[in-house]
Amino acid sequence: MAELHSWEQALLDFSLPVQDEYQKVAPAVRARLTQEEYEAWVQEGSRLGQKAFRAWQAAVEYFRASPAVLEAIPFRRLHGWVEVGEALAISSAELASAYFRASPAALPHLSQGDLLAWAETCARLYQGEWQSGALAVKLFDASAQLLPALSISELDQVAHVLEIEEGNSHSLAQQCLDILRALLPRFEAPQREHILSLAAVLARRSPERAKEWLGSARGILARVEHTEQVRFLHIVEKLAWLERDQTSVMDYLYQGSAALDRLDHTVHAKILFNAEEVLNYSAAAAKEFVIASATLLERLHPNELEEWVEEGRLALREREDTGIAFFKLESGRAQEALRRLSRGVELSQVGEVLRLYCKALTGTDIQVQPTENLTHRGIGWTAENRPTTEGSNVFLPPFVQVYDSKQENFGALKVYATHQTAHLEFASFTFGFLREGILFPRLRGAVEETVKRHSTSITDIERFLDIFAVRRLASDIFTVAEDARIDGDIAREYGGIRSTLRRVQRDTTHTRPFAASLPLRTAVLEALLQWSLDPDQPQELPQRYHRHFRVACGFLAKLQRQKCLVEDSAEAVLRIYIVLRSIPNLSPEQTQTLPWTPVEVPPDLNPEEEMADLLTLQSSSGQALGSMLKKLDEEEDYNPYVPLSGVEYRGDFKPELVQTLMKIKEQNQADPNAPIIPLTPEEIKNLMDKLGETEIGEFLVGETDSTSGMFVTNLLREAGQKAVQHAGEVRPTEKGELEGDEMQTAAPLEYLYNEWDFRANDYRHNWCLVREKVLEEGNPAFYDEILKKHAKLAREVRRQFELLKPEMFKKIKNLTHGEEFDLDQVVQAVIDRKAKITPSEKIYWRRNKEERSVAVAFLLDVSASTDEDVKKEREPLDDLTDWDEDPRRYLLFFRERMQEKEKVRKNRRRIIDVEKESTVLLIQALETVGDAYGVYGFSGYGRDNVEVYVVKDLKESFSPTVKSRIEKMEPVRGTRMGAAIRHAISKLDAYDAKVKVLFLLSDGRPQDHNYGRDRTEKEYAIHDTKEALLEAKRKHIVPFALTVDREGHDYLKAMCDGIGYEVVEDIESLPARLPSLYRQLTF
Template sequence: MSRSSLRRLVGRFEKELAPFSTALAEEFRRSAEVVSDLLEPEEVALWAEDGLELARGSWRSWEAASEYFRATPQVLPLLGFAALQQWSRRGRDLVELSSSLAAAYFRASPGTLPHLSLTQIGDWVMLGQHLYKGTWRSSSLAVQFFDMSPALLSQLSLDDARALVRFVDVLAERSYDLATHCLSTTPTSLAPLPREDREAFLRFAEVLAYTGWADARSYLEKGPILLSHIQASQRSRFLNLTREVAGQEGRQAFTFFAEGARSLSQVEGEFHAYLLSLAEDVATHSPVAAMEFLRSLPQVLVRIGVGDLHHWHAFGLALLETSIEGGTAFFRLESTRSDEVLESLSSRVELGRVAEVLRMYCKALTGSNVAIHSGETLAEKNIGWVTSERPSTEGTSIYLPAAVDEWQDKVENFAVYKVYATHQAGHLEFGSFDFLFERPARIFSDQRHDLETQRGGPKKALTDIERFFDLFDDRRLGSDLFAVVEDARIDRLVAQEYCGIRSSYRRTQDRELEKRPRPEDLPLRQAFLENLVLASLDGFQRMRWPATMIGLLRNALGLLRAVQQPEASVEDSAEATVRLYRLAQNVPNIVSDLDQQWQRLEEEMELPQDLDALGEALFQIAQSGQEMPYESPQPVEFRGEFKPELVQLLMRLRQEKESKQTQMSPQPLSPEQLQQLLEKSVEITLSEMAEGDLSESSALFLANLLKETAPQRPEKRLPYHEGQAPPGMPRESEGELEREPNYSYYDEWDFRANDYKPRWCRLAEYSLAEGESQFFEQTLVKHASLVAQTRRQFELLRPELFRKIKRLLDGEEFDLDAVVDFLVERHSGHQPTGKVYWRRNKVERDVAVAFLLDMSASTDEEIMKHERRFGQDDFDGDPRRYFSWWMSRRAQDIMTPPKRIIDLEKESTVLLIKALETIGDTYGIYGFS
């Protein structure tokens, strides 16, 4: 066919297409110019005829024909003419269903066909048809699929695309909006995933659509991020495991997936294969238990190592074979057996398990009731402490880390706790916070007052420690020196007084020495402080100092040795600090280049020497480098945080509170004084003071301090007046919030697992306000005869237990407490008393009674239905008088209310209380609901 004949052919088809749409005819003409160069004239005619047939297919099918002509120049080089006809035929089939589907099919073909083989084109079309259900919403979803096919099939194989379509199809049955959203976000969601993980990811999505379709959106958005934390080679295993879970616990499938992935992300990737192998073993019995196993891993691996995990796993696996519920609870850590197994395998010691033992231990050391709390409790108070991992004290309680896991032995870790507690108890027992500026030292002569006079005389200070630290221009340096000296004094006194702790103390000190930096790597002044720390830890072999300045350090070590004498007091530590500060001021804080001249020091120390001979050496060293900012020494872990300035401030506030209660009028602490303390103190570090106004931070700090030092006051019942806040609700003018209840935790029996759930029930203990005496008195009058009978019966009772008279020279049995005291005193070299017996005193009773009342809502029910004083049919049926009849009936009910269960409980308690008071027994009243 000639060129002119081809033009006539094109012109003829253009005229036939023009009635459908001028845009369609224009699109045909543009495409024909390209296609005529690629096809024979007969093929061009067939191609045009296919397009014309498309346009005639249905209403608006010309849009599909337009897309067909537009796509042909791009599709033809990919397919060839024979495949092109198959391609157009599939489009004509789609037109019979929906012209919009056919248009979307042709529109997407140029971008999609490069990712498909010729045999796969039909499968692709079938996927789009699968989403079409004959409705406009399904048509929109199918069109969206075709439009997104270039992006989808660039990331997915056709098999993966099938899984995606099944997933979207199931979602569409629940929500087309959700299905549309998930389909639109799939390319973005899958982009971070490696290609080999996408199949498993989509297969789990398909299962999730059936069982927990509401979580589909969250899965697509968060799933790839969660999977990225799992070792690449183990992601498919994890997804397959979660797919098994989805079959049993559909609604929880995504939760299990997310929490399992987060748990594995907290474990080193090299262990993921091993952990998933263990989980797969559990899954053979229960997929849900397998996911519980994964979810619990972070908590379990905190207590035991990966090497011991198989023991815990094997115990739970054996339990699963006998009880699915029991094994699941075991791996969920809701089983006492699980907790016991972990405890037996773990070398970790938790404070909650040993706090009571340590409390009694510290009470024995200090002679006072010292509470033991977690360091997190102190940090949460926001009164100056922010670190929860190191031990500390605020003067009344000792705060320790929540757990200790330094050694592979539980006994050794408990010994670490004892060392922590002993050092803090030493601060309380040996007077670290009892410093008085005016009290003289026992060893050193007084230089504090001389230094204060040189600085212009005494300045107003809140505490004696603050007054002492005001003597130093470099307050941080003075505070660090005092801490080193006082810690050294306390450690030496502990070693002298308590021989039993020496080995544990020495072991902890040796471990601490291994963590210390080398002095030669620090600037000189910081190296000076570091050597003092090493000396206080008996680490003389690790000490290094320039040979030309060895006399200066020997002077400092002599001062440190002086405060380690038994008679030294905290005032001696202060005097030693003044002298050490003068020595430290002579040392420039520069990095010395005299590496070859650093010398080891032995334990032998000389008395203080004259510093004149060191002047030339100090001058030479000062010229050899640039002064650097001073930084405090690395903390000594077992000594914790030592804040004497802040502790004395708290002690003063407590004294002020006590003085107010005894009608004394001390000078109150002003906000201005507190702000001055905040500005100059190096001890107070508030988490809220990182940013913001200092005045606001100081106000918050003062509020926290006042709350911390507030005395315990009994609650008062406030009368309620109209217009006021109800009782129990804080008013804006009230300064203090209601006191928090005391919480206790109890195990709960799980009959399904046949085991206890540890710490499952929380019991809140409140102290209720005292009621009025009217009910008590009315009950006694109403039941006077019963009161007398009850009292007579109680008077006839024989005493169940007599009071013990302890610490006697002779008696019925040994008094164990007295025997222990006797042995301790004799072992310590004192002359013990021989009063180690007790006997019964047959005069006084030693009996106490606890009433436990059921105060639940069920006790508000009537004991018996109230007998009516009027007939049930006394209403005459006149609707005009119904309201007045109902009011009169209601008034009779109010005048003679029915007796409830709680009323009977209260009356019984009143009668028993009266009887107990007659015979002198003590009692307490408790209720539960």
Template sequence: MSEPNESDVKKTLKKHLKGATASTIESIAKRLGILPSERLLLTTDIGITLATASLRAAIEFLKAAPEVSRFIDSSDLRVWGEVGRRLCGTSADAACDFFQASKPTLEEIPENMRSAVLKLISKQAALSANTAFECFKEAPDIIARIGRPETAMTVLNTCLELARHSVKHSYDLFTTAPSVLNTLKSEIGNTGDDLISRVLALTSAFAFKSGGTAAEFFAELPVLARKSTSLKEGSIEKLLNNTESYLDRSGGVALQYFKAASRVLSIAGEDAFDRWTALAHLVALQGNAASYHFMKASPQIVADLAARGGKSKRGQLVSAVLEIVEAIGKLNSLAAIECFKASPIALTSASVGQFREWALRGIDVSTDVRKTQAYYALESKGSQEALFRIEGGLTLDSVAQTLRMYVEGLTGRSLAIAPLASIPDESKLSDGKTIYLPSVVAEFEGEADNFRLFKVLAAHAAGQIEFETYAINSAGARAALAEVKAAFPKRQPPSEAASSSSEEASKKQRRKRKIDEGIGFGSVLPHFPNPDLATRLFTTIENGRVDYLLRAAYRGIRRDLDFVRLRLLERRPDIDMMVAEMIPMELLFQIALCGGATESARRAFPTTVSQLERIMSEQIFHERADIGDSLIATRRVYDLFVEGPRDRDDSSNESSEANEKSDSSGDEAEGADPSSEQSQETAKQSEVHDDPFSFWSSGVSQEVTPDTEELSEMHGGESVEQDLDKNDRAFYYDEWDRELGDYRTRWCRIIERQNTRGSRGFVELVRSRYSGVISSIRYQFQLLRPENLRRIRGEIDGEDYDLQAVIDYALDMRSTGLIDDRLYTRKLRRERDVTVSFLLDMSSSTARTISRQPNKPYTQPGQRIIDIEKEGLVLMSEALEAVGDSYSMQGFTSEGRRNVKFFIIKDFGESYSSDVERRIGGITYQNNTRLGAAIRHAADRLSKQQARTKLLIILSDGRPYDHDYGDSRYAREDTRMALRHARLDGITPFCITIDRESEDQLRDMYGEVGYTIIDDVLSLPERLPGIYSRLTT
């Protein structure tokens, strides 16, 4: 075969580059003529292939190919062309730009790395062509900044392996490599070359075994490097070795171990690190989910413990606690884990010695998992009593009289002193006559120091009264209200826009009336988009105002105030080790109550610190500051935290976002959500315990509505508890976690309230439509009545005439004309043997329409499932009124575990009145189906009824679901456990559903109790009384 000449090339190009001008083809042919024949054929072949996607891109490729061929071999030339072809799929312009930029870019890349770069961007281009192009353009600069060729090649190979799993993570690692490696070099010094090689090898292992976690691991290295100078030699190598051992379990667990362990090491030292690692290995025996949860929560727990010990003793305190936990772990691993998680909370009321005694007692409490968990979480009364019975600390009872005299001498006011536990649930924060203090203070080893803290707390509480924290209708509060309203105009959240329920309207109206009663801080805070966050900000700012005014007004107390301030400063956590969500509140706390931000905080966040100091100086730190200034300062700080400056590099933010995304994907996703909530709850507790003055504001959050639309990062993204209406009642229930094989204690909150009233028209329509069926049902159910009946005379409706009443009726008609139409008698049971509770699924899935004539949607439109269920309730009410059984009707829906709504439609002992009929009419579909919690609450209410037979009938359209209810298996297992416990309480559950398609799953969920599947949903109203009859006879 002869070699192609220029004429052959022109013919080939003219044939395949249709649309190209003759001059363009002439120019390209001349350029290609300098190439060897083999390279020429390859280039022409690639160009022809590109022309099928984009003529412009093909022309640019052919123009650039002769020059680019000087820098790469034939195999890489094909890779280069393939990248351009993939770019064409996104944008022909991008492909043209890529080919035009290729020659100068490749020229700057070292020769031995060009192939690696092209392979990397080719792998990236398969999923994201634009990312690949950006990576290519930045490659020369990144490689130059890395410096050492060996290191740069290792980074490229790692990124190539990572690109097989995640294009974004490979790009993130490549672009951040220079800054990360330079940080390692600058912090560790010349002796760090071996360590850099080690971390690069471990990063490669992450990429090979776990994909995207490699980039997250790599981004964490600077945090450790900054603390390396204070660590013992060999500590980091030990940390890396342990991390690598966890890789065999799971990339997510290994990453979480590294994050947690590096913080433990830097905060508390090597001894605490070794003890914590031993505990982590113990937890790992329980599986990846438990290990992941434990490691994610650990940094905050250790930070809390270190803060309690102060800078000089932080390592000692953490080691002492871990030593206690280690001793417990030899006897009971679960108890050890729970003890460690509870240690920061327990140590707020006990010394280390007292904590040791309390912790060791917990082992003997019970072998039951739930009781052990409740003990160490301080959720059980017995656990709290065990902790407080241990001698130590200073009790309020012993110093209350002294404190009362102290406050009276300080302020000239006679104020009562009471423990926090005595505050009524629905009380205002203060009546101006009583100050509330903790029952015991055990912050210090010495009684004298604990008494000084009591004095400061009492002075602060009295200062809130003296300096009018609770002032109503003050000029400052009115001005603040106007400013906040102007800054945050009322807007309707999407969830409300989608629902026009009268319940929400009445809720807003009640809040409006409450605000109009008097303007104080409690009526200003609800106007913020996120009232819960505003309350937290206001609490810190107002305490700062009171502290400043106390110092100005009473010089004699300054020494005690300085003593507590010094203690707070000693307990400040390292700002670099804190979770991002807590940093803004920590900065505000330091400036408001600690005399200013720490040096490390100023270095890390100079702009934010400067702006916070300016706000506090202008609004709070002057003797004329009043409650209005605190509220306005709250508005300004709120704005700062919403729109505030970013002192950190963007790369840090991106890394943080990547961490969050990775936490919910891949092999680490087993327990990401629960662990996240757990750590956020711990963070929340830490924030409260770090601030000894925050207890006074605990009632505020009950009066405002959390809104997660803005600043959700300030709350850690937790499932927020919605506020309660005036007559609502809250109940907490455990939830079964199948992965842990245990209950999550007090995991779900039930909000019990009366159902919204609708129209009686629905019930009247059902009675009219089913009049014949109702008559038949009433007759059949009357036959079920037991013999043990008594006759009730003078009824409006009944089974027989009351002869005496009929005679009186006739006489009155003839004489006065004033008649009484109660002419009947009824027979009722003296003792009710059967009590039944109906639990109605009100989830959004019940909005589906069912029709017997789906092909005639206009003439016979069908009915929604929720309306069919309502019809069933009406017919059952008629039947049960006839037989005389006690019954209740409830509906439920859910919006996460903290907001399971439980609607009372008819309660036990309540007559079937027009009010109940309106509540039936007001039933409508709402949100999700957290069935386990609803069953537990319904069973708890039913168990309190006196009857030999107790039935719980559940009407649902299918399987349980909620957005934080785990997978479908988790929800089914929780529901099954709820039904099982109902049976153990002497209740007979029975489930009626319409989901025939999931019969196997329904059998798994309801198999231990009775259930039925109704294929013809429209027959539910007529079949329901028959089902009930069979259950009770």
């Protein structure tokens, strides 16, 4: 230091860094200040440095910051600035350093009064130890980014959040601050406020969640319409206040925003407005409403949301849980309301009706399925929402909402279905190249010969289309012609649907592209299509091509107006193709200059003559046509052909694929032993190449070997399946069903059932998935062994049941008609008359045959608990470790052990063993009386995995196979009684008998994974079981519950209110008890 002034002397007491820093900035500061001010500045610095033990660090920062600070504030404020720093330095030098360090960036955004507030806010975080100090320092540092955007009060909120976090974990607080400094400047004040206040609420309950929220806030809010973000957050805040469980808040944030993002952002306002409405009643319900909104709006118009909310409000008023289930769309009530409010028609609702309808029209066993079932197969169909058929089934869009009322929408769906079935009914796919048509002479053979295009084709339709150079044009014309023929047939055959069809046709023309915007050839074809949809609508075309159009219309009109065959469509295609090919394919720019005028189509036109005239054909022979075609196809074209876009209601018409499929199937059926690939892969590859560029489209992008190979595999697999079997209803969840092994022996039998939610007081729609499994076969000797073991009891039971038999014939006396006189009555009558009393006329008797018609389903609980010993004093198993809790291995081991020790000591008897013994005896007895019966075990894990094991199906007859299955009944897992009972009900319901009994045999209370709100809740399961039993009663099935659980009385009383039940105290008496109970129930 060169020379020091008096006011600088004090600096000498400080360490070198201070002096260095002073020297560094001094020139810049001096230039700015007067001598007096400069002195004051230095003195401030040295005073600061002396304030505390390590305050010199703050002084360093003070000097360093000074030039910039002095630029930002006038000198008179300098003192105030330093004073704040001094105050900080007293408690912590680090804080003061950070304060000065952050000042240059912060000061421009702070008024004089704010300065102190800022410093205090940041310093507040300092709790006296180093971690909180570090956080406070960090906040000072972050102020550089935050203050330009945030107000002091917002910064205060930030500090507030950090304080709470700090109370839990220092590192969390640090991380939060890192996130906040990046996050907040991106948002505007209202959003920021809510982001912070939500963070504060969350932090109080769970600091982790708060951090999670801040970390994902940007992503979440980006999914919500900008102006609605505040509303969105408002709901979640209230939710966070009310809900103890913060996971549900996060659910709302993630799922709710995801749902909103799936929608058009313009409807967010409507949804959130309604959600706020719901919020007034229940925050949880509002959350569910937002989460379900995307699904909801697939079915409802946004304007219908109010009604929906009103409906939900009523449910909420009844009980909050009812309302929540409603807004979750889980209750039957919600489904019902949805169906009522929605104008659209769901395929799953009307699928069965349409299936029967289509079956009625065609007479073949058609399945109606949602389109995705076809597109997922990967065999060439790609349009997700267009109706179509692959020759044996009809595929329809899962949801139709094109009109304003349900009825009209159903009408539209019916038109779709009718059109597709008409392809089958009026034989679009049986095209034979050599077959004669009705309307037009067959020229295609001669044309093919003349054209001499090389063709290797699998199917006739493929062969036909191979004639044409522009294959896609021909196939488009074929689609237009064949669809016109089919619609004509529908209108002629089915007078009732005519008007709906016309309407759909007319409305379709409104969605068609404008002809003038297309290349000329496509434009003419488009006009032709529109004319075939609505002949009253005038079509505009360039004057010069009116004649071409008229000729083409003439051919189409013939197809439409007269009953004809697909072969006629093909002949028309041949002619229309030639006509269209003779039109130059001018681009829209080129046709713009031509005069477009409406075409008049005369009703009676002889297209053949007109065409000959138009194209100056010498004769109408095939050769003449062929050489004309050849000549036209060889001509250079102006522009490539642009394919025609598909017609919505007519859907995808793919005759080539269908014929190929049919052909493969046919060959498979003709010779089941033939190799599964009747066509060589080359042949199919060849077909695919023809279709590839155009029809299969994006499906075969790149046409790599793997995709084409997949296509071939899929196609063959498709054909290999003799018939696509579907169990009843149309289920959109069955996407995966068609995947898996190619050798599909038996697709697993799966059924969906509702479950009763006693809180919501309503059903949860299609809540449980029941899989039916036929037990594998075990040792049939097992059955006979049991019979031998219980020989005495078996004889006794059998005798009792045999005694019942004669009761079936009853002699009825006192009849006015009958088989024979009843001698006693006749004598009485004669006596009466002699005594001048009016004799009774009832002097006949007859034998009345009382037919016993009983069907019974036994449901046996095979849950894990049936593995318990019958005797409570269980001997501990010495070698428990041997089987690692794997029941199978355990059982194997157990059986071995049992055999070993059989003679040594008494067997270990489990509950399930007793159940099996009872089953054997009962089967024995039932075979005597000849009642129809089914024996099912049930167990499972969770609602999507309820398993019902078939020992003997109701419709099955008793056989050694049944015998051998009994051995295989083994303890499995949970006891979801409700679903199992419902499955048994549906079995009984489908069976024709006068008396139906459902026999439930269990060893304890119903319990299963998620069978209730939490593990400890028992009421849910009991209520559901009770409801299931009541359902049985409603269907005129007599339910009876039998339990071997000695503690069964308490819950059975609740479960079987008004339903018969019995607790078998001594389980060993079960084999004897069961048959006698059965007798009581059914006789």
